Amino acid sequence: MHVSSPSKWFRHVGPLLLLTSLASHAATDGESIMQKGGANPAAMPCISCHAPDGKGMAAAGFPRLAGLPAAYIAKQLHDFKAGLRLNPVMQPIASALTAEEVDAVAAAYAARPRVNVAPQPVGTPAEGSGAWIALRGAWDRSIPECTLCHGPSGIGMDPSFPPLAGQGAVYLENQLKAWAGAPAVKAKGKTKAVAAVAPTRRNDPNGLMQHIAASLTATEMKAVAEYFGSLGDSSEPFDDTQHRLR
Ligand code: HEC
Ligand code: HEC
Incomplete structure (x- = not known):
């Protein structure tokens, strides 16, 4: 292309500049990130795993x-980026999102039901x-009831306490295990020694969840995860004042 004058230059390049500015605008649109991914292709479309309605895939x-x-949501994405929360699937995706994209996609998901x-x-x-652990805790072991922080019925409390109701049991149990890690087990008789597993989630303020997870038995983790996993989603209109379980 031969460029002879500034106005002619703009005639050729202007529309292109306009197009690129529209494209970068589209990339910071949260809905578009969900459907098509971020500007960096490594930030894959969220819907392929978190489902088109954003309700996730419980079994997976x-x-x-x-x-x-x-x-x-934004905190979790930054925690994956920073390696405070280790996950082979989400770390590369979160790392490929810009800070602007993190805010946009977090706001778009928060606006969903x-x-x-x-x-x-x-x-x-x-x-x-x-249900007992969820609603009453085990105070003899300094385990408060989950609903104390996660809201009545575990519906969550803005901005820091995520909902537990509506999350899949598999995911919830995985998070408790991720915080707890596992101590080493020495070999005894015919049993083999098992190496300690370091926690892979270390992002909870003041170690709140680490303490709770490490104090629960494996059976309790599974039971409380299944309890919250079995709650929701009803088709009634959402009632913010509900305190049905308290
Ligand atoms: C290939 C599948 C896949 C894709 C694509 C994906 N995710 Fe995830 N995401 C996961 C998995 C698996 C987890 C659970 C990780 C764990 O167990 O810690 C997760 C967890 C998360 C969490 C933590 C939720 C919580 O309750 O703490 C956030 C936030 C998140 N993803 C956001 C996104 C966003 C935003 C996108 C799109 C840019 C996206 N994910 C794309 C698989 C995916
Ligand atoms: C003292 C307050 C407190 C109590 C009590 C509490 N939690 Fe939490 N929990 C938190 C906070 C804060 C987070 C978010 C941590 C972060 O920023 O990643 C969290 C996160 C979680 C998550 C991760 C959810 C997600 O979307 O990834 C699970 C699972 C969880 N808590 C389970 C429980 C269970 C089960 C109990 C009861 C045995 C419980 N919590 C009691 C404060 C609490």
Whole structure:
């Protein structure tokens, strides 16, 4: 292309500049990141794992993002980037998002419908069951009830406490294991020694969740994950004042 004058130059390049500025605008549109991914191709479309409605894929351990607090989502993406939360799938994706894209996609997911918990039977849960841990904790081991921080029925509390209701049981249990890690087991008789597993999630403020996860037994982790995994999603309109389980 032969460029002879500034005005002619603009006639050729102007529309191109306009197009690139539109494209970069589109990349910071949260909805577009969900559907098509970020500007860097390594930031794959979120919908392929977190589902088109953002409710995740419970059986695969892909969490729900729809209706989670924006600040919580953005924090997780920064924590994956910083290596405070280790995950082979999400770390490269989060690292490929710009800070602007993180904010945009977090805001777009937060604007989706929150989990809507179906009414629960009122009654005393069986001692030691998942519901018992969730609603009463195990104070003899300094384990508070989960609903103390995660809101009534585990619906979450903006901005820092994510919902547990509406998340898949597999994902919830994985997170508890990630915080707890596992101590080494010495060889005894015919059993082989098992090496310690370091926690892979180390991003909770003041080690709140690390302490709780490490204090739960494997059976309790599974039971409480299954309890919250079995709550929600009801089709009733969301009622922010609900305190059905308290
Ligand atoms: C290839 C599958 C895949 C894709 C694509 C994907 N994710 Fe994920 N995502 C996962 C998995 C698996 C986890 C759970 C990781 C774990 O167990 O710690 C996760 C976890 C997350 C979490 C943590 C949720 C929580 O409750 O703490 C956020 C936030 C997240 N992803 C955001 C995104 C965004 C935004 C995109 C699109 C830019 C995206 N993901 C694309 C698989 C994926
Ligand atoms: C003292 C407050 C507190 C209590 C009590 C508490 N949590 Fe949490 N929990 C948190 C905070 C804060 C986070 C978010 C940490 C972060 O920023 O990643 C969290 C996150 C989680 C997550 C990760 C959710 C996600 O989307 O990745 C799970 C799972 C969880 N908590 C389970 C439980 C269970 C089960 C109990 C009860 C046995 C419980 N929590 C009690 C404060 C609490």
